[in-house]
Amino acid sequence: MTRQFATSGGFRQAQLTNIGQIDGSGYEFNLRGQAWRSARSTVELFANAAYLKQTLTSLGGAPPLKVGYARYRGFMREGDPLGSLYAPRLAVPCNGAPKKNSAGADILCLGADQLPIKASLNGPALTRAQLLQYFSVPRDIQTGAVQSALQPVLADYDGNGNVFEQNVGDVIPDWSGAFVGSFNLGTAWKFQTLMEWRTGFKVQNLTDGFRGSQHPSIGSNLKEFDEIAAAMENPASTPEQRVAAAETYIKHNRRLLEPGLHQAEDGDFIRLREIALTYNIPSRLVSRFKSRNASVTLSGRNLWLATKYSGQDPESNENGRGSTGSLEGNFLVSTDGFGLPLQKRYSLIFNLGF
Amino acid sequence: MHTHMLRVARRTSRASHTLARVAVASATVLLGGCTLFETDVTNPNAVVEEALSDPAGATTLVNGVGASLIRSHNQVAGTVGASSDELTWSGSREYWKLLDEGDVADPLNEYSNGQYPYLSETRWLADYAVGQLEKFDKASTGSQLRNRADLARLYTYAGFIYSLVGENYEDFVIASDRQTNAAPLGANFSVVFDSSIAYYTKAITLARTLGNAEWERNALGLRARARFGKALSGRFRPARNPGTLAAPYLVNDAGASADAVAALALMESGYRFRLSSNAQNNGGYFSTGFEVVQRLEIRAGSEYVNVNPAATIPLDGLAGIKLVDPVSAAKDPVLATAINDCCRQSTGQFLTITAASWVEMQLILAEAALAASNTAEFTARINQLRAVNGVPAWTGAPAALDILKHGRRVNLFMQGRRLVDHHRFGVKADRWLTNSVAYRKACFFPISYDERLQNPLAPQPAVARDAACQ
Numbered sequence: 086m087t088r089q090f091a092t093s094g095g096f097r098q099a100q101l102t103n104i105g106q107i108d109g110s111g112y113e114f115n116l117r118g119q120a121w122r123s124a125r126s127t128v129e130l131f132a133n134a135a136y137l138k139q140t141l142t143s144l145g146g147a148p149p150l151k152v153g154y155a156r157y158r159g160f161m162r163e164g165d166p167l168g169s170l171y172a173p174r175l176a177v178p179c180n181g182a183p184k185k186n187s188a189g190a191d192i193l194c195l196g197a198d199q200l201p202i203k204a205s206l207n208g209p210a211l212t213r214a215q216l217l218q219y220f221s222v223p224r225d226i227q228t229g230a231v232q233s234a235l236q237p238v239l240a241d242y243d244g245n246g247n248v249f250e251q252n253v254g255d256v257i258p259d260w261s262g263a264f265v266g267s268f269n270l271g272t273a274w275k276f277q278t279l280m281e282w283r284t285g286f287k288v289q290n291l292t293d294g295f296r297g298s299q300h301p302s303i304g305s306n307l308k309e310f311d312e313i314a315a316a317m318e319n320p321a322s323t324p325e326q327r328v329a330a331a332e333t334y335i336k337h338n339r340r341l342l343e344p345g346l347h348q349a350e351d352g353d354f355i356r357l358r359e360i361a362l363t364y365n366i367p368s369r370l371v372s373r374f375k376s377r378n379a380s381v382t383l384s385g386r387n388l389w390l391a392t393k394y395s396g397q398d399p400e401s402n403e404n405g406r407g408s409t410g411s412l413e414g415n416f417l418v419s420t421d422g423f424g425l426p427l428q429k430r431y432s433l434i435f436n437l438g439f
Numbered sequence: 440m441h442t443h444m445l446r447v448a449r450r451t452s453r454a455s456h457t458l459a460r461v462a463v464a465s466a467t468v469l470l471g472g473c474t475l476f477e478t479d480v481t482n483p484n485a486v487v488e489e490a491l492s493d494p495a496g497a498t499t500l501v502n503g504v505g506a507s508l509i510r511s512h513n514q515v516a517g518t519v520g521a522s523s524d525e526l527t528w529s530g531s532r533e534y535w536k537l538l539d540e541g542d543v544a545d546p547l548n549e550y551s552n553g554q555y556p557y558l559s560e561t562r563w564l565a566d567y568a569v570g571q572l573e574k575f576d577k578a579s580t581g582s583q584l585r586n587r588a589d590l591a592r593l594y595t596y597a598g599f600i601y602s603l604v605g606e607n608y609e610d611f612v613i614a615s616d617r618q619t620n621a622a623p624l625g626a627n628f629s630v631v632f633d634s635s636i637a638y639y640t641k642a643i644t645l646a647r648t649l650g651n652a653e654w655e656r657n658a659l660g661l662r663a664r665a666r667f668g669k670a671l672s673g674r675f676r677p678a679r680n681p682g683t684l685a686a687p688y689l690v691n692d693a694g695a696s697a698d699a700v701a702a703l704a705l706m707e708s709g710y711r712f713r714l715s716s717n718a719q720n721n722g723g724y725f726s727t728g729f730e731v732v733q734r735l736e737i738r739a740g741s742e743y744v745n746v747n748p749a750a751t752i753p754l755d756g757l758a759g760i761k762l763v764d765p766v767s768a769a770k771d772p773v774l775a776t777a778i779n780d781c782c783r784q785s786t787g788q789f790l791t792i793t794a795a796s797w798v799e800m801q802l803i804l805a806e807a808a809l810a811a812s813n814t815a816e817f818t819a820r821i822n823q824l825r826a827v828n829g830v831p832a833w834t835g836a837p838a839a840l841d842i843l844k845h846g847r848r849v850n851l852f853m854q855g856r857r858l859v860d861h862h863r864f865g866v867k868a869d870r871w872l873t874n875s876v877a878y879r880k881a882c883f884f885p886i887s888y889d890e891r892l893q894n895p896l897a898p899q900p901a902v903a904r905d906a907a908c909q
Contacts, residue, residue, distance in 0.1 A: 091620050091894035092556035093612035095563025100618075148895050155547050155888060205874060206909055229540040229872050247900035302531040341533050344547060 086161075087412045088147060099412065104145040107167065111137040127269045134262035139167040152416045156291055157403075158345040159256065159416060168257040168416055170287055171250035172345025175201045175336065176210065176240040188244030200328075201238040202335050210238045213328060220327035223318045226334060227301045231317075237335050237343060253349040256419035259285025263358075275363040281356050283399075288352035289345075290396040291403070291422040298340035310338050352399035352419055354392035360385050371437075378438040386430040398426035494575040494582055500568045501593045506720035507561040508596050512792050513716050514554035515607055515855045517727030518884065521550070521737050522877060523857035524868040529751040530736030539737075541868065541875025543858070544609070544908035546888040546901065553724025555887035558604055562613055565597035569638070591645040591654040595661060598638030599794060602665040605631040605672055607855060609883050609905055612890060612897060622896040623886055628676060632669035636662055656705035657712045660795030663698035667803050670695065671859055675881040687840060688863040690803075691810035699800040709827050711796040716789045728790035731782050739782040742869055743774060743852075752784055759783075764830045765837045765845050773828045777852040790853075798824055798850045805846070809839055821846065840864075858883065882908035 087099035113135040121128035144150070144163050152159035158172045179194035186192050195201060199210040204219075211219075224231045239248035261283040268276040298304035305314065316322050316330035339346055361384035371379045392399050403422030404413055491500060520526035521538040528539040534549045546552065572593055575584035584590060604611050610628055614621030624630055642658035645651075670692040716728065730736045735751040738744075744753035745761045753759030760770040760778065780791055793799075805820035821842055822832045828850070833842050844864055847856070861868055862881035871878040885908065891901035898905065 089889070089893055090618045091612070091615050091890055091897070092559045093563075093615035093621065093890055093894060093897075094617045094619065095560055095567070095615070096617065097556040097560050148893060151889070151892050155549055155552065206904075229536065230874075233540075233872055233874055245900075247902065249902040250900065300531070300533055342537075 086150070086415065088150060089412075104147050105141065105163075106143040107139055108142045109137065109139040111135060125271045127267075129267040129269075131265040131267075132262070133264075134260060136260050137257070138259070139257065141165055141167055150412060153403075153413050153420065156294070156341070156344045156348075157289060157417060157420055157422070158250075158253075158348065159289075159420075160250075161412075161416065165252075166255040166257065168255040168286075168418060170253045170255060170289065170345070170349050172253045172348055173237065173239045173249050173343045174242055174251045174253065175346075176238040177201075186241055186244030188241075188246070190241070190244060192242055193238070193240040195238070199238075200332055200335070202331060203236050203238050204234050206236065208236075216328045216331060217324045220317070220324045220331065223320050223322070224327065225318045226299050226314050227305060232299055232342060235331055235335065235339075237339050237346060239343070239346075249343065249345075253345075254287040256287055256289070256352075258283040258352075273365050273367065275361075275365070277359070277361045277363075278357070279359040281358045282354065284353040286352050286419060287349040288394055288396065288399050288401075288419045288421055289348050290350050290394070291348060291420065292401075292424075293396050293421075294340040294348050295423075297338050299334070299338065300341060304341070309333075313338060350394055350396065352392070352394050354390060354394065354399045356387060356391075356400075357389040358386060360388060374437065376437045376439055378436075380436045382432070382434040382436070384432045384434070386432075387427045388429055396421045401426050491571055494578070494584055497572055497575055497584055497589050498586060500571060501589045501596070504561065504565050504568050504593060504596045505714075507557070507564050508600055509714045509716050509720045509792075510723045511554065511558045511561045511600060512603060512714060512794075512855065513721065513727050513790055514550070514557060514723045514725060515603055516790065516792055516853050517725065517730055517737065518550050518554060519607060519855040519858050520727065520853055522868075523861055524740045524742055524870070525853055525857050526731070526737040527740045527870060528736065529738045530730075530734060532736050535730075535736050539870045541871035541877030544876045544882045544885055544904045546885045546891060546898075546904065550725060551884040552887040552889055555884075555890055557723050558600065559612070559615075559890070561600045562604065563616070565593070565600050568593055569597055587645065587649055588651050588654065591642045591649065591651060591658070594638045594642035594645065595654060595658045598635040598642065598658070598665065599661055601631045601635035601638065602661065602668055603855065605629070605635065605665070606668045606859065607883050609885050609908060610898075611886065612894060615894065620894040620896050623898065629669055629672060632665055632672065635665040636669070639665060652705055656702055656710070657795060659698050659702035659705065660712060660800060663695045663702055663800060663803055664795055666692050666695035666698060668859075671863060675859075675862060675883075687865060689806050689810035689840075691807040695803055696807045699803040702795070703797065703800045703804075706797045706800065708823075709797055711793045711798075713791050713793050715791045718789075721789055726788060726790070728781070728786070728788035731788075731790075732784045732786055733788050739778055740869065744778060744782070753778055753782060755783075762849070765841060766825075766833055767831050769830075771849050772830065773849040774852060777849065781853045793851075793854055796850075798827065798846075802843070802847055802850060806843055809843060814839070817843075824850070876904075876908050880908055 086102065086104065088102045088104055089099040090096065114133065116132045118130055119127060120130050141161055141163055144161065150161040152161065158170045160169055160171050162169060176193045176195055179196065183191035183194050195210050198212045198214070200213060200216060202211050202216065203209060204211060219234070226232065241248050243251050264280040266278045295303050297307040297310045305311065313330045313334045317327050337347060361382055363380055363382040366379040366381065401421045401424040402418055403420040403424050404417045490496060518538060521528065521535050522543045528535040537545065537548060538550065572584060572590045575582065576587065576590055610623045610625060611631060612621055612623050613631065639658045639662035643655055643662065646655035646658060667690050670690045674688050721728065731738060732752065738746065738751045739753055743762045744759050747754050757770050757775055760775045762771050762774050763769060764771045780786060801820045801824040805817050808816035808820060817839055818833065824846060825832055847860055860866070867878055876882050885905050886897050888901050891897040891899060
């Protein structure tokens with residue numbers, strides 16, 4: 086893979102290096118059956134599920150490799166699944182004694198009256214009363230002063246001492262598969278469907294990270310953000326409403342300033358990849374055109390999608406826009422960064438065989 | 440496949456034998472053709488390291504260092520400009536905004552992070568090239584350096600990249616070599632200025648030997664700048680608490696002053712040693728000229744220019760200039776020239792940067808005089824400068840410190856100096872947030888995030904800000 090050595094060594098370009106080892110294992114299950122059969126019709130079904138586990142077992146002593154630029158949070162670290170993401174995570178209410186991380190330290194958590202908001206880099210979590218005081222006057226969240234007065238309280242869940250890089254999952258699906266159905270009616274009609282599904286992976290939603298953020302030009306163009314900003318700066322709103330807006334902002338719309346915060350989402354989906362209806366034209370009609378066979382097919386691709394992913398498409402990938410020969414080309418996947426969603430596509434096909 | 444085809448051929452008829460022979464021949468040709476795809480070949484367009492051992496390539500090598508230096512400086516001018524009041528964010532990129540608001544210490548900032556590899560490349564390449572050219576210079580007849588002025592030019596470039604690092608970084612890694620990592624300088628950071636001064640000294644000595652006044656005056660001017668920078672750097676490291684920043688800090692360095700006097704003796708009035716970018720060396724993680732006049736991400740600062748409401752560029756001519764000369768109260772003509780050079784669409788995206796100049800030598804000497812309470816010399820130096828600038832003589836108003844600060848502000852505009860002047864004069868940039876690190880502490884750019892990721896000897900974790908600059 087291409088490895089970027091420290092540029093203080095004099096070279097900016099990544100070097101193609103055989104530096105490590107990836108171990109992979111998996112299972113694949115296929116089930117095929119004929120659900121119905123008669124003299125004139127058949128129904129055939131096929132289901133597939135594949136599990137894949139890939140672990141980066143060695144980087145040959147090299148430090149972790151970063152995949153993509155700072156806002157893309159992919160890393161290649163020894164012992165991690167391929168495509169692991171590291172991003173900040175907000176502190177949550179304590180609900181009792183603080184939990185311990187893997188280093189044996191208390192994981193920072195919030196007291197009953199605290200919100201995950203602090204006023205400075207190393208400051209404590211603010212209480213609701215302190216925030217009400219701050220929001221006794223309207224505030225413009227698009228100004229740097231307000232953004233730096235409302236910073237997220239982050240916690241070290243992994244025990245790595247780095248609150249900005251906590252493991253939040255990986256971008257390569259654990260499971261993927263398909264359902265295929267085929268229905269034949271006589272020799273004339275054939276109806277086929279293909280559904281694909283993937284689960285157990287994250288998508289980096291940077292598109293909405295920008296759009297729903299406080300950024301005054303390329304951000305702040307989603308309704309949810311406008312409602313937050315409006316509540317904070319409206320002189321007619323109450324301090325309580327402004328604090329509620331600030332809480333929503335920190336928990337959902339605080340983006341870009343701490344790269345990766347709120348960016349990784351579950352990408353599980355099932356999609357109707359293809360559906361097609363074919364009519365084979367009877368030979369008596371075909372022969373008039375001196376053809377051996379002919380058919381008409383009406384098909385559609387990507388007509389239906391079920392997912393909890395909030396972005397435009399869990400299959401969207403930034404890398405489709407650029408080169409694929411680099412580390413990013415191999416491992417920058419499931420990165421929704423201003424790429425295009427998959428289009429619905431309809432086809433009407435005439436086949437004539439001679 | 441080859442063997443299989445033979446086996447088939449033996450079992451078949453004569454006609455098939457013929458067919459098999461054709462197949463065998465084809466397979467042989469195909470297998471032979473596989474050598475076409477061997478990767479162990481010599482690319483005639485690739486420059487291999489051995490080629491750099493040929494003295495005939497010395498000039499090209501030095502030109503390469505120069506191009507790399509210009510790329511680095513071009514970017515530093517942008518990040519320092521954005522971090523100071525010289526430039527203001529006017530576009531869409533968040534990290535320009537954060538620099539503009541005084542967040543200079545974030546290793547993740549994509550612009551300070553992005554420029555770091557370019558400065559590192561220039562530093563390494565300069566050291567490497569010096570090694571090569573010094574070898575040529577000492578070689579016996581036949582493999583000698585053909586133009587020794589190239590070496591003087593190279594020493595000057597090498598000195599410049601080191602001082603550029605010293606002027607603008609908190610810390611840096613200079614001992615890494617190719618794939619071998621080294622630790623940051625840390626408490627020994629001032630060694631970058633020592634390296635810079637040592638290179639300039641070599642340049643001056645060689646230029647004098649060659650009778651080359653051009654590179655002698657350039658290196659002298661830059662050595663004065665490096666000594667001045669070293670004195671300033673010592674001021675801010677390691678103490679950075681706000682209390683020490685309240686009082687202006689004036690440099691009175693005997694070495695810098697001596698070099699400035701010597702440089703002035705060789706410089707015509709108004710002389711400037713300039714580095715010009717062009718299509719070949721304008722690239723980098725970003726190009727400051729492109730960001731200012733093409734992409735319109737950053738523009739000249741609001742204290743300097745009147746912005747065209749319909750765009751992010753200044754109004755044409757003097758109408759676009761806001762900053763006035765404190766003596767004449769007229770729009771400052773020096774700044775107007777500087778704005779023409781950097782910040783108008785008619786300027787184009789190829790930024791030209793002044794590395795050393797007659798006016799800077801006067802400023803160094805004026806500041807030393809002011810620090811020594813030598814009013815007569817201060818007045819003389821300032822007024823020589825102002826005469827060349829075409830502005831009225833200074834007669835005591837505004838205060839001496841203010842006229843010095845103004846002189847530096849307009850004469851060194853967009854030369855990567857303003858951030859340190861903010862810090863030492865206690866002047867806050869107009870866009871700095873009060874809780875920003877630049878507002879509170881005299882901090883500069885950190886070792887970049889990418890360097891930290893790739894070099895375990897650099898500060899960890901990679902994303903963390905240096906303790907002194909939080």
